Amino acid sequence: MSDVIKKATRDGYGRALVELGREHEDIVVLDADLAASTKTGMFKKEFPDRHFDCGIAEGNMVAAAAGMAAMGLVPFASSFAMFAAGRAYEQVRNSVGYPRLNVKIGATHGGISVGEDGASHQCCEDFALMRSIPGMVILNPADEVEARKAVKAAYAYDGPVYLRFGRLAVPVIHGEDYDFAIGKGEQLTEGNDVAILATGLMVNEALMAAQTLRAEGIAARVINLCTIKPLDGEIVLKAARECGRIITCEEHSVIGGLGEAVCSLLSETCPTPVRRIGVSDVFGYSGPAWDLLKAFGLSAEHIVETAKSF
Numbered sequence: 001m002s003d004v005i006k007k008a009t010r011d012g013y014g015r016a017l018v019e020l021g022r023e024h025e026d027i028v029v030l031d032a033d034l035a036a037s038t039k040t041g042m043f044k045k046e047f048p049d050r051h052f053d054c055g056i057a058e059g060n061m062v063a064a065a066a067g068m069a070a071m072g073l074v075p076f077a078s079s080f081a082m083f084a085a086g087r088a089y090e091q092v093r094n095s096v097g098y099p100r101l102n103v104k105i106g107a108t109h110g111g112i113s114v115g116e117d118g119a120s121h122q123c124c125e126d127f128a129l130m131r132s133i134p135g136m137v138i139l140n141p142a143d144e145v146e147a148r149k150a151v152k153a154a155y156a157y158d159g160p161v162y163l164r165f166g167r168l169a170v171p172v173i174h175g176e177d178y179d180f181a182i183g184k185g186e187q188l189t190e191g192n193d194v195a196i197l198a199t200g201l202m203v204n205e206a207l208m209a210a211q212t213l214r215a216e217g218i219a220a221r222v223i224n225l226c227t228i229k230p231l232d233g234e235i236v237l238k239a240a241r242e243c244g245r246i247i248t249c250e251e252h253s254v255i256g257g258l259g260e261a262v263c264s265l266l267s268e269t270c271p272t273p274v275r276r277i278g279v280s281d282v283f284g285y286s287g288p289a290w291d292l293l294k295a296f297g298l299s300a301e302h303i304v305e306t307a308k309s310f
Contacts, residue, residue, distance in 0.1 A: 006169040009200075010108040012147030013165050014039025017076060017106075019148070020155050021047045026072065027155065030065050032058045032079040037167075038108045040078045058083045062091035062103070069101040074155060077103060081110035081164055085126035096160050097133040103161075104154045110140075110164040111251035112279060112296055113201065115289035122284035128256025130162040131229050137161045137182060138228040140250075142203035143172045146226055149180035157182055166251075168289050170201045185232035191219030194307050195239035195246050199225045199258050202249035202277075202298060209303035218307060231261050233269075240272040245310050247275045251298055254278040275306050 020027050021043055030052045035041035044051035054061035058079050065075035077084065084107040085092070096103045107126060114122045130136050139154065139161060141147040147165060154161040173188075188203070189210050198206035203224045210220040221243055223235060240246055246266070248259040259276030266272045279296050293299055 005172045007144035007172055008166060008169045009141050009144055009147035010039045010165040010167065012141070012144035013106055013108065013151055013163070014042035016148040016151035017043040018046055020152060021050065024074070024155070027074050027076070028052065028068055030054055030061050030075055030077045032056055032061050032083060034079055037080070038078040038106065040106070058088040059091045062088045062105070063095050065103045066091070066095040066099070066101050069103045075103055076106050078106040078108065080121060080123070081107035081126045082121050082123035085129050085162070086123060089129055093133050097136055100135050100159055102158055105160070105162045106165065107162060108165040109167045111166065111200070112284045112292045112298065113166055113168045113251060113289040115167070115292060116286050118286035119283040124251070124253045124279045124284065125256065126162070126164060127228050127250070127252050127258065131256060131261065135159060136229065138164070139182070139226055140164045140200040140228055141226050142200060142224050143170060143174055145172055145174040145176065145178055146180060149178060150226060153180055153182050164200065166201055168201065171204050173204060173207065180226070183227050183230045183232055185227070185235035186224040187221065187235065188224055189220065189222040191221040192243050193219045193245070194310055195221045195223060195243040196249060196303060196307070197223045197225055197236065197239065197246060197258070197262060198249040199228060200251050202251055205298065205300045206249055206303060208300035209307065212300065212304050213307055220307060225258060228258055228261060231265060233265055236262055236265055237270050240266055240270045245273050247277060247303065247306055247310070249277045249303060252278050254280060273310070275310060277303060277306060
């Protein structure tokens with residue numbers, strides 16, 4: 001595994017902003033005193049006149065971004081997921097979602113893998129919050145390549161977009177020729193025994209689980225769902241009909257995230273047994289990121305156990 005390239009999706013965010021900045025003069029970037037961590041510092045270095053540090057005032061940052069969007073600019077407002085989705089929720093709802101302004105929210109450090117920062121920073125509720133806002137698109141890329149392509153797709157999309165990026169370096173599973181599109185899922189492996197629908201860093205865990213399952217005679221179909229909303233109903237329904245069993249995997253609470261979105265779709269159109277892998281109805285705690293992921297059942301090993309018990 002020494003030849004596996006690992007990069008954090010937040011690095012892809014920073015790189016994509018710079019690439020977009022070179023091509024489009026209407027893009028501006030706002031940050032809440034976290035430019036080094038969110039990687040918007042890359043954009044600030046090259047375009048200092050188009051980068052705005054709003055300080056530790058996330059609500060004001062989102063409100064300012066809304067004003068910029070109303071003036072025809074394309075703002076990317078950036079902070080940790082806990083603050084971008086949590087602290088600034090009212091402004092995201094009322095100042096961005098309600099008037100459907102063209103604001104992009106770049107939320108880094110999502111999920112349990114924030115690690116040592118602990119429960120106060122481990123946002124496992126952001127999908128649920130953002131899914132509740134009408135018209136909000138939610139993207140959660142699996143690797144650095146998909147992150148860059150998702151950022152560029154978000155820029156091209158006219159309307160509010162919530163992008164979630166991770167702190168951890170994770171394996172790069174896509175090539176540069178990957179054709180990303182908002183609202184489209186991606187089938188990564190063949191199999192009709194069980195379908196594993198994963199998002200974010202859980203996609204790589206699902207791929208490792210599928211490899212183990214195949215060695216034991218269970219053919220698992222792995223599907224990458226970068227777009228949490230709008231959900232790719234076509235690929236989900238096809239998996240349900242052809243596999244008969246669904247496992248959802250997300251670094252998010254089992255309440256309000258990908259699992260519930262899939263269950264809502266299937267319950268109304270194609271009732272199918274579903275097992276949800278995610279953070280149970282609990283808060284996180286401080287610890288090494290990979291240890292925490294295993295402790296909370298967000299690992300390939302747990303996916304394998306769930307599939308076999310199915």
